Amino acid sequence: MSSNTKSFSSSSSEDDNELRRGPWTLEEDTLLIQYIARHGEGRWNLLANRAGLRRTGKSCRLRWLNYLKPDVKRGNLTPEEQLLILDLHSKWGNRWSKIAQYLPGRTDNEIKNYWRTRVQKQAKHLKIDTDSTEFQNIIRCFWMPRLLQKIGDQNQLAASHQHSITAPPSQPQFTEQGAVDMSGFVYDLDIKKQNTECILPSELPMESSNTSQFSEYYPSSSFGGAIVRNDHFVNNNSHDMEVFNLGNSAAADTCYVPESESNWLEIDFSCSMWNMDELLQRC
């Protein structure tokens, strides 16, 4: 950004004719809102002139679309929205405006900021390229299920205090109790003690794996499959281990679990049934 980007509001008459930059004032916001209320959007340069705003048309457009427009949502992204962003980004990459179309009230700028400040940071922390298959798998196999679970927990709510949901951390945290993922969910790292059999993704009947949990919160899924947890599985097969079915993904035989702050274990589901102990040995 140029050095004078944030410098404005000079009192000289010469500067009064210059375009303003930097934060918008309440007065400018009011002018813009009132003009659009009377004349509508579009023709932004003309709008800027006629509204008496010493701003570029682009600046007016951005201010309106990202901040002043009545249907712009404020506040943190919900787990549902985060989940959708992760999924749509896996499909379309950095097509922020396209992704934003699927999140009513959210702007491309907001989504872009979320991705850069939260998701990219996780990748950096794990020393993984966000474009890598590995990172995509981690998102699909690990973070998305956690978001789903958080959604489920929130819905069952408050009522149940069996899970401790904290404010979203700035980065994955590994503690004695377990890990806190990007969605803020605290989970247990000691999967050994779960000590039960694990069903393979390929073994899940697709019609069954379309769980109510999954379809309820993620009807526009592009996974082509399901994310299944023992307690959410409609057939209730009582598998204590989580199973992540990547559906149409070629990586459906792979899952990741955290081993340490910087390492992730890749679990290869290349044979049909695993005992958890075997699975851990294989890791």
Added chain:
DNA sequence: AAAGAGCTCAACCGCCCTAAG
């Protein structure tokens, strides 16, 4: 309480596409 580090997000930049003349 103060200082420094880290984080968030509003705003700008620059490139590209499209339509009008």
Added chain:
DNA sequence: TCTTAGGGCGGTTGAGCTCTT
């Protein structure tokens, strides 16, 4: 066909806020 202006979009910046020490 060429030029130009408007608009859209992804990338980047930095002020101000929050957190940590």
